Amino acid sequence: MVISFNSIKGGVGKSTMATTFAAWLASKGQDVLLVDGDDQETASDFTAWREQTLGQTGYTLVNMTGANLRKQVEAMKPKYDHIIIDTGGRDTTSQRAALIVADVSMIPFAPRSFDLWTINKVITLIDEIQSIRSNPLKIYTFLSRADIKSADNREVAEALSSFPELTYLPYPISNRKAFSNTAGIGLAVFEAEQPDLKAVAEIENLFNHVLYGNHATTSA
Incomplete structure (x- = not known):
């Protein structure tokens, strides 16, 4: 499966x-390719820290940008169980190429009014991509960097759920220090010496739904 993380606004936790x-x-024993399609190269920086911390990464990293990203990912699909693409936080050639080649697009939104304002631009981009694809792209949206307790979460979730072009997943990723603390040394939250179990439960629920259509039994 090719899963692309997309956004036309930075700071929503897409690269994380x-x-x-x-x-x-990779921790599940899958052969994974991580494609860094973002000019800021956050995924590459994370991977460099990861190799320094762990001595190995567990997955293969490549940098691909521009229109060639599509052809290169298509050529590499048979070699991997899953390909994850991280694209830039704006409408770029790389992002469009990723949306064309992906099976699934994951679009995070932070529960802030100025983040939600971008949704019409996202819909326009998605409509353009869907019109040139031979098969429909599955679009998932979810809350990222969500407040632990806030009415904003509910309001933005309701707004995202109202767009038929998108499938809103009710598995928010909260704004927890565990994510930034571990990412800074190239680790995922579940790899910390003392993992934040609530953060781990959040990603388990979200990722299991994307892969299998259901969520983990772990509760936050």
Whole structure:
């Protein structure tokens, strides 16, 4: 499966989720390719720290940008169980190429009004991509960097659920220090010496749904 993490706004935790998903799949014994399609190269930096911390990464990393990303990913699909693509936080050629070649697009939204304002631009981009694909792209949205307890979470979730072009997943990723603390040394939250079990439960629920259509039994 090719899973692309997309956004047209930075700061929503897209790269954190992409790298965490790659590490999570690798921990399950899957052969994983992580594609860094972002000019900021956050996934590459994470992987460099990961190799320094662990001595190995558990997955293969490649940097691909521009229109060639599509052809290169298509050529590499048979070699891996899963391919995770991290794209930039804006509408770029790389992001469009990723959306064309992916099976699934994961679009995180932070529960802030100025983040939700971008949704019409996202819908326009998705409509353009769907119109040129031979098979429909599965689009998932979810809350990222969500407040632990806030009415904003509910309001943004309701807004995202109202768009038929998108499938909203009710498995929010909270704004927990565990994510930034572990990412800073190239680890996923479940790899910490003393993991934040609530953070781990959140990613288990989200990722299991994407792969299998259900969520883990772990509760937050």
